[in-house]
Structure formats: structure tokens, C-alpha cells
Amino acid sequence: MAAGCGGNRAERDYDLLFTNVEPIQYARILCRGIPMQDQHTCMTSVLQHYHDTRWDEPDPSEVTGGPFVVVFADDLYRGAYVSNPFISAFTVSNGADICRGRYDAFAGDTRADFHVRCDDGSRGLANIILDVDGRNGVGRLDLDDGRRAQIVFGHRAVGGDFL
Numbered sequence: 001m002a003a004g005c006g007g008n009r010a011e012r013d014y015d016l017l018f019t020n021v022e023p024i025q026y027a028r029i030l031c032r033g034i035p036m037q038d039q040h041t042c043m044t045s046v047l048q049h050y051h052d053t054r055w056d057e058p059d060p061s062e063v064t065g066g067p068f069v070v071v072f073a074d075d076l077y078r079g080a081y082v083s084n085p086f087i088s089a090f091t092v093s094n095g096a097d098i099c100r101g102r103y104d105a106f107a108g109d110t111r112a113d114f115h116v117r118c119d120d121g122s123r124g125l126a127n128i129i130l131d132v133d134g135r136n137g138v139g140r141l142d143l144d145d146g147r148r149a150q151i152v153f154g155h156r157a158v159g160g161d162f163l
Contacts, residue, residue: 014127014140021131021138023050026157029071029138029150049159058135058155067158068092070099070126070141072149081153090114090126090153101126101141116141126151 012019024047031042068090070077077099079092086105091098099122101114109115114126128139128151136154143149152158 012129012138012140014129018130018132018134018137021129021136021157023047023157025138026050026136026152029152030069030158032071032150033074033076046159050156053156053159056156062155063135066135066153066155068151068153069158070149070151072147077149088112088114116143118143122147128153131157 024043027043027046027050030046031039034042064084065080065082068079068081070079070092075094077092077094077097079090081088081090083089087103089100089102091100093099097118097120099116099118101116103109103112103114112127114128116124116126122143122145124141124143126139126141128137130137131154133156136157137152138157139151139153141149141151
């Protein structure tokens with residue numbers, strides 16, 4: 001019985017199609033590399049953007065694409081994604097390096113993992129999970145050189161200084 005009451009939550013199950021992502025989770029990921037004295041301002045900005053856009057009706061282009069942010073421990077990559085049910089892709093950059101990810105069921109991909117290649121030669125896999133609204137979400141990226149990153153995507157989740 002005590003094992004079920006532990007304080008450590010299991011890592012997010014990225015094999016799920018969707019999950020409930022709280023706005024504070026977006027803020028924690030996006031603002032984690034920000035200096036401590038600026039984190040409150042950053043997190044407040046992310047939360048405010050999320051709440052300000054909750055009733056906005058998306059433009060048609062916002063349904064099939066939007067902002068995509070990859071947050072490494074010491075680096076931030078910004079870009080965009082495009083998506084349909086069978087093919088999805090993203091491109092992000094930190095200003096010096098570009099990383100591209102692609103999922104293509106028509107090419108034989110049997111899992112919804114993005115095959116990622118970066119201009120610096122690193123490769124890896126990214127996996128995302130949708131928020132319950134189906135247009136925003138989070139994810140993770142594992143590169144073959146051992147670097148790991150977290151992902152935030154979507155118009156409500158990514159806003160302000162992160163666009």
C-alpha cells in the first residue's frame with residue numbers, strides 16, 4: 001500500500017495518444033533555462049498567454065501547424081511543425097544549428113516517433129503527446145550523442161517570447 005503513495009511520479013507515457021497537460025507544465029519546460037531571477041516573469045508570461053488564448057477560435061493554418069520549441073539543458077531551439085494524421089514534420093533552430101524531425105506512416109513508420117537529424121550530425125528520436133485539446137502538447141527528444149530535451153508545441157502552449 002505504501003508503494004502507491006510515494007512522492008515520485010512515473011515518467012509521462014508517450015505511447016498514449018493524449019493526456020491532460022496543465023498550463024504550469026508548459027511554463028516549467030519553457031522557462032527552465034531562464035535565470036532564476038527571471039523565471040517568475042517567464043512563467044507568468046507563459047501562463048498568461050495560455051489563459052488569454054483559451055477561447056480563441058483557431059485559424060485553419062493553426063489546426064495543421066504551429067510553433068514548436070525544443071528545450072535542452074543549456075539551449076533553446078525554436079521553430080514550427082506541420083501535421084496531418086499520417087505525416088508530420090518539424091524544424092527548429094537555435095540560431096546556429098538546425099534540427100529536423102519527420103514521421104511518415106506512408107514511408108513505413110509504424111510508431112509515431114519523429115526521426116530527427118541535426119546539422120551538427122546528431123540524430124535521434126522525438127516522441128510527442130497531445131494535450132486533451134488535440135492542438136498542443138509536450139514531448140521528449142533523445143539524441144544519439146546522449147543529449148535529451150523536452151518539447152512544447154502548439155499555439156496556446158507556446159507564446160510571447162518563445163515565438
